Amino acid sequence: MVEVVLPNDANPLGNVLGGKVMHLIDIAAAIDDRGKPKPIPPVIPETEEDKRRYEQAEVRRRHRLEHRTRPRK
16 A cells, blocks of 8 residues: 655635645555555655655554454455
């Protein structure tokens, strides 16, 4: 699985500076021709910001797994 972060900025009428409105995180998995999960290359964080985000993603992943309500097929 891969976690994709999509920032969303807005510039309300009359506000020259604009600003952050929301922060969307989407989770996706690679699948093969039969619809089965397939491996993807691992992420190798390089910058300090990348490393920080990578660690935060791991925390979110653990939280999702701990609070999963429906069984996996």
